[in-house]
Amino acid sequence: MDAVKILVIEDDETLADTLQFNLELEGYDAMKVYSADEAMDLDLPSFSLIVLDVMMDGTNGFQFAKRLKSDAATASIPIIFCTAKDTEDDMVTGFHLGADDYIYKPYTIRNVLTRIKAVLRRTASPATPKKDAEEDVITYKGITVDKRFKRCMVDGQEVKLVKKEFEILSLLISTPGRIYTREEILDRVWKREAIVLDRTIDVNITRLRTKLHPYGRHIITRSGYGYGFE
Template sequence: MDNENKTRLLAVDDEEDLCEILKFNLEAEGYEVDTANSGEEALEMDLTSYRLILLDVMMGGMSGFAVARKLKENPATKNIPIIFLTAKITENDKITGFNLGADDYISKPFSIREVLLRVRAVLRRSETHAAEETVEEPHTLEYKGLVVDLDRKTVIVDGEEVPFTKTEYGILCTLLEHPGRVFSRYDLIRHIWPTDVLVSDRTVDVNITRLRKKLGQYAGNITTRLGFGYYFDK
């Protein structure tokens, strides 16, 4: 596999032999692994290039907790997952670590199989979280020169803001959000009007007529499917 396509990890531990063991076994699993033998050395590296950091807690000089604090204070590295490696796990240690943003703990001595499983699990959670953060709800509904601003609750028709009633706006959003889907009068009543308000089919038709008049050249996109209802035709 090309190194550019590999997931890069950093193992930080003042035990050089342990770093080499981690590097050998993680690279056998397809990861690209760098090592550092102190917190100070790690902080001199380009940490933004790593997808996960394995970080020893008890090191000579700067502790793993201090390194983690530095990472989380930096906007460029604050979202990098951290797995702490430690021979000493008291409840207070765990609380400190998790408060610093730790994603997991592995107690020494550990099996390589456990490390591989935990690394895989943390990376999977991290990828899922990143994907969720990038999925944003749309703030506009658009068709050519017809733009509905969902934040400001306004409708722009060919560059000009056109006033819509709340009901007309609701109908337009419902149809434009699901182009091609036919909504019966009952569907629109259920979507738009409060449940305690009695609305007739005629009321729906009147609002559709008003809506079309305000849409200018896009009036024809609000299409009637006889016997079924209305839909937005793109």
Template sequence: MENTNGRILIVDDEEDICEILKFNLETEGYTIDVAHSAEEALMLPLKCYQLVLLDVMMGEISGFEMAKRVKADEATRHIPIIFLTARDTENDTITGFNLGADDYIAKPFSIREVILRVRAVLKRTQNLVPIATETAVNIINYEGLELNLDKKLVHIDGVEVAFTKTEFELLQLLMENKGRVFSRQELLDRIWSKDVLVLERTVDVYITRLRKKVDAYAQCIATRLGYGYYFKV
């Protein structure tokens, strides 16, 4: 049975720390998920969390960079962030708070301190944070690229961009199946009406349109030579 005190995401590349935090916070009644990199965390439905415990020094995407992306996305900017890091200089602390962090805990830390700060942040923000589930808001997003499936709208870095019905459905299919390669024929079968004669090259034309419209995210609509197209993250 899922705990009810709130759902928390721990993002840290040190597995031992993640296990200790997960065990102790679950004992306190929280539901805990773990990601060992910012890249892994950004693939999760972040809007369903009430708090993120975030390490700063990780792989290619730092905790600071992940926080920046979370706060830039309208669907996740409300989520409180507590930084957990060995970097405790004044400049790092200021950077963290400027990015919208709600607290900053330096390593090594005591578990009791973490629990107390988690309680304090959740108590302070509980009226501001919508208790969401993965399906509560019907939105697919990758970084600043967002599809609202209910309103059939596409926003790119906060700006609405006009898409035709076919363009929207094609992008939706690719984003819902990130990493999966679709052949041209598969895309034709899924997106286009069986009553309409459409050539495989039509898919290439629409892929070119999508790349132009998603602008900075064009590289995400990738080609697997000889096989088809996929959404690359």
């Protein structure tokens, strides 16, 4: 099977080289360029994922992402922004442009690799479907989430979760490393079916952490941004 092709667009040569090296260690076919303008000359549709900086000379990352998403040949390529632009407005802009994840600098290589794996898993081509067991049952250490039977096990013992607790856990554990804003959690779990206060989400997260003991610590808070699982 051909290795997954990943393009790194990063104007910091040390970071670009480090990302490429570690991606190749993980078995990916990784390529790096130091600007979005340089990337324009590549066969972009051949890549399975693009790791993209924002602040670059010439065409910046946001402009490049907009071009990708406006072209039918490249619109479906997943994008992960890795950038020092760390305000909430910047993150929202990135997601509005179609990003699949948004990582702030400084970051760890382990975090980036975990996010890449999660995005590739989420965006896997329908031509290579996963087995039902892989789609519906998620296991992390002592936690098992069975989406088919709406059941959560902790160290072999069933833990009773109410519907919203289960749906929040399923969302977070399915995409390790990604931070979801409260607005995203509302859209995906409550689906705007009711007026829900931010405090309601916080209460559900607190209950989840308690019920998942000792694994509740893996549900993390990024102050000012939201929640994730790592």
